[in-house]
Amino acid sequence: MMLKDSLPKIVTEELPGPKAKEVLERRKNVVPDAVRCIYPCVMEKAEGAMIEDVDGNIFLDWIGGVGVLNVGHTHPDLVSAVQEQATKYFHGMFNVVTHERYIELAEKLAAVAPVNGDAKKVMFANSGAEADENAVKIAKGYTKRPNIIVFTGGFHGRTMLTMTMTAKKAYAHGMGPFPDGVYRAEYPYLYRKPEGMTEEAAIDYYVNSLKMVFENASPAEYVAAIVLEPLQGEGGFIPAPIEWIKAVRSICDKEGILMVADEVQTGFARTGKLFASEYWKEAGCAPDIIATAKSIAGGVPLSAVITSTEIMDAVPKGTIGGTYGGNALACAAGLKVLEVIERDHLVERSAEIGKRCFEVFGSWKEKYEVVGDVRGLGAMIGIEFVKDKTTKEPNAQIVNELVAACAQKGLLIENAGIYGNVIRFLAPLVITDEQLEAGFEIFENAIKEAI
Numbered sequence: 001m002m003l004k005d006s007l008p009k010i011v012t013e014e015l016p017g018p019k020a021k022e023v024l025e026r027r028k029n030v031v032p033d034a035v036r037c038i039y040p041c042v043m044e045k046a047e048g049a050m051i052e053d054v055d056g057n058i059f060l061d062w063i064g065g066v067g068v069l070n071v072g073h074t075h076p077d078l079v080s081a082v083q084e085q086a087t088k089y090f091h092g093m094f095n096v097v098t099h100e101r102y103i104e105l106a107e108k109l110a111a112v113a114p115v116n117g118d119a120k121k122v123m124f125a126n127s128g129a130e131a132d133e134n135a136v137k138i139a140k141g142y143t144k145r146p147n148i149i150v151f152t153g154g155f156h157g158r159t160m161l162t163m164t165m166t167a168k169k170a171y172a173h174g175m176g177p178f179p180d181g182v183y184r185a186e187y188p189y190l191y192r193k194p195e196g197m198t199e200e201a202a203i204d205y206y207v208n209s210l211k212m213v214f215e216n217a218s219p220a221e222y223v224a225a226i227v228l229e230p231l232q233g234e235g236g237f238i239p240a241p242i243e244w245i246k247a248v249r250s251i252c253d254k255e256g257i258l259m260v261a262d263e264v265q266t267g268f269a270r271t272g273k274l275f276a277s278e279y280w281k282e283a284g285c286a287p288d289i290i291a292t293a294k295s296i297a298g299g300v301p302l303s304a305v306i307t308s309t310e311i312m313d314a315v316p317k318g319t320i321g322g323t324y325g326g327n328a329l330a331c332a333a334g335l336k337v338l339e340v341i342e343r344d345h346l347v348e349r350s351a352e353i354g355k356r357c358f359e360v361f362g363s364w365k366e367k368y369e370v371v372g373d374v375r376g377l378g379a380m381i382g383i384e385f386v387k388d389k390t391t392k393e394p395n396a397q398i399v400n401e402l403v404a405a406c407a408q409k410g411l412l413i414e415n416a417g418i419y420g421n422v423i424r425f426l427a428p429l430v431i432t433d434e435q436l437e438a439g440f441e442i443f444e445n446a447i448k449e450a451i
């Protein structure tokens with residue numbers, strides 16, 4: 001049986017197995033401790049939603065490289081596309097020589113990205129943080145304004161600017177001073193809305209929190225952009241309610257501020273749409289700029305900023321770009337990712353996987369006191385664990401136990417959330433039904449054992 005069709009199977013007496021243990025020991029010696037890893041899995045090869053380790057153990061991957069592997073590990077079409085490109089050239093440097101894959105991918109992304117504007121342009125970079133940072137630079141270049149607004153729970157990366165934009169300061173300990181001009185409003189975390197408020201009142205409350213930034217930190221006419229994740233990833237898999245998005249859009253329109261969607265984790269079929277901003281567009285509140293990365297090229301480093309030609313071309317010459325942006329191997333992979341998503345109906349598959357996850361996780365919410373909330377869009381789903389449903393006290397401890405226990409049984413799951421008490425579902429969208437069910441079984445057994 002091919003690895004991609006296998007089910008999780010642990011064959012060594014303990015995990016990590018002997019070969020993995022040896023590699024992990026070596027890792028300790030040369031890899032910074034700050035680059036954390038708590039998993040016992042050392043990869044030998046991977047296909048679809050499955051990883052085989054160096055000892056022959058088979059893991060089911062529900063993390064997908066943290067949202068990078070929507071089309072699965074080593075998709076054969078992607079492998080061929082990258083191999084074919086590698087025989088021609090790896091790299092050209094786009095300020096020096098033009099390569100057609102860059103243009104072709106830019107054309108395709110411009111055609112499908114749900115950003116405002118008729119004509120669109122695309123700029124490529126290498127990581128999510130770079131895409132976000134460039135999106136901010138582009139917004140500043142267009143508006144000629146200095147400040148931006150971001151949100152509680154937001155995660156945008158680890159460069160100086162994106163570390164500043166990221167809410168959780170555990171990601172920025174000892175790294176200051178930070179750039180000025182980054183102000184924060186409250187993100188609509190409805191599960192933890194102020195006690196006793198209706199959802200409607202809470203949305204007004206969160207909109208007001210945004211407007212207060214204009215009073216307390218930066219007058220609106222100095223704000224270039226409001227940067228938000230359509231569905232917060234690291235912050236705990238929290239979808240932004242559409243009524244709140246509509247209000248943000250109207251504030252942006254009134255004040256001449258650009259609305260930037262950070263679709264680094266939500267892009268490329270993850271949420272049941274190619275981009276989560278399609279939900280916004282359908283509701284009449286499309287963003288002005290999309291920054292995206294992760295699954296864009298299925299594991300080859302690539303990121304993109306997509307916006308209208310009017311906005312993009314207002315940026316002063318020489319202020320954006322970089323050596324590797326739009327690298328030829330990455331663009332070849334990116335083109336194939338779009339083709340595979342369309343041909344294999346991965347947007348529809350994402351919605352289908354999400355529906356099944358909601359059924360199963362929803363039933364756990366009924367059964368288990370520790371499962372406080374199940375939320376998400378398409379196949380981007382979070383389960384928030386609490387000590388009890390009434391107090392909603394975050395339960396990071398059980399989440400840590402579940403992550404460790406599931407790994408021991410061959411299921412890789414990861415935490416998220418400002419309290420570290422959310423489990424995120426980010427399995428490759430090529431996961432088979434059988435693999436999905438096998439994952440549910442391991443996960444539920446771990447919950448039963450942990451409570």
Ligand SMILES: Cc1ncc(COP(=O)(O)O)c(C=O)c1O
Pocket residue numbers: 066126127128129130132155156157158229233234262263264265293294
């Ligand atoms: C929403 C979001 N923005 C930005 C980033 C940063 O991306 P990268 O790690 O590629 O710099 C991430 C990474 O998790 C993310 O989830």
